[in-house]
Amino acid sequence: MRPIRVLIVDDHTLFAEALAARLGREPDLVILPIAADARRALALTSTERPQVVVLDMTLGAESGLDVLDRLRESHPDVRVVVLTAMSELDALLQAVRRGAVGWLSKTESAELVARVIRSAARQGGWIPPEVLGEVLRRLTGGTGEEERLPELTPREREVLQCMVDGLGRAEIAERLGLSANTVRTHTQNLLAKLGMHSALEAITLAMRAGMRPRD
Template sequence: MKIWKILIADDHPMYRKGLRTILETVDDMEVAGEATNGEEAIALCERESPDVILMDIRMPGMNGVDAARHIKKHYPDVQILFLTMHQDDTSVLSALKTGARGYFLKDADKDEIIRAIRAVTAGEAIFSAEVAARMIDIATRPVSRLDQFSQLTAREKEVLHYMAEGYSNAQIGAAMDLTAKTVSNYVTLILNKLHAADRTEAIRMVEKAKNEI
C-alpha cells in the first residue's frame, strides 16, 4: 500500500496539531514534518520529499505563496494544497499561480481535507465551494470596459483592471506574480499612454468607460 507523505506548513500550533490528528487516522497517510514558515517548508521538502504540502498563505518570514512558487519550480511533482483563512482575490489568484492544485478554507472538515489530499495526489484540482465561487466571480467579471483602451497591451490592461479594483502595487504584484518595481513601471506606462495625470484619473477613466457600456 502506498503511504502518502504529507508536510504541514502553518504558523499556528493548534491548527497543525489538528491536521496531524486528522492525518493520523488515515491508514495510507503520514505526517512527514511540520513547518512554521516558508523557509522551513522548503527545507523540509528538500529533506523529506513529501507527496503533498498543506500550506498556509500568511506566515512569518517567507509566506506560503513564495514558498509554493519555489517548491513547484524545483520539485514539480510535489502537490500543494492551500489551507488558509483568506479568500480575497489577491490571495486566491497569487496562490493558484504558483501551480498549487487545491485551495480550501481552514474551516474545512476532516472529510473535505482528506478528499482534497486524495484529489491532488491523483493529479486533480480541487477547491472549496467558497473559493470555487470566488474563482467564477473573478473569471466572469466584465472586462469589456477596457476594450476601448486599444493603446494598452494585454498585460497593461490587466494591471489597469486591478488598479480599478482598488489594488495597491504590492497587491497587483502578488496577483500577477510581478515585482513591485515592474508593477510601478507598468503603472507609469499606463498613465503616460492614457495621458492621465495620476492613478485616480486613470481609474476614473475606467469607471467612465464602464458606465458607457
C-alpha cells in the same frame, strides 16, 4: 496504492499539531514532521519527499505565495494545497496561477482536507464550489493565449485533451499507453509552452480554445 506522504507547513503550532494528529489517523496518509517556516519547509520537502504539501498563506513575516513559488521551482512534482484563514479571491487566484492545486479554508472539516489531499495526489484539485464560477470567469478572460495551442505536439495535445476530460496522470498513461513518467514529461512541456503554472490554468485555456470534455 502506496500511502500519500503529506507535509504540513503552518506556523500556528496548535492548529498544525491538531491537524497532523487527525490526518494521521487516516490509513492512507503519512504525516511528516511539521514545518513552521519556509526554510524548514524546503528542507523537509528535499529530505522527506512529500507528494502533497498543505501550505498556509501566512508564515509569520513570510508570504505563503513566496513559499509556493520556491516549492514549485525546486520541487515541481510536489502538489500544493493551500489551507488558510484568508478568504480573499485575489489571493486564491494568485495561488492557482502560481501552481497551487487546491484552496481550503481552515474552517473546513478534517475529512474534507483529507479528501482534497487524496485528490491532489491523484493529479486532481479543489476550488470551493461557491467561488468556482467566479474563479473560472477570471481565469478565462480572453488574452490571446489560445494561439499557443498550435505549438503543442500531437501527443501533447492528446495529454491536454485527457486533462480536459478530468483524468489524472495514471489514467492518462493508461488511456494513451504511456508510462507515468512520460505523461509527466509531456505535461511539463505543454505547461511550459503555454506559459501556465498549473493544470487548472492549462485546462481553462484549452476550453477557451474550444476543447471540451469527451464522453
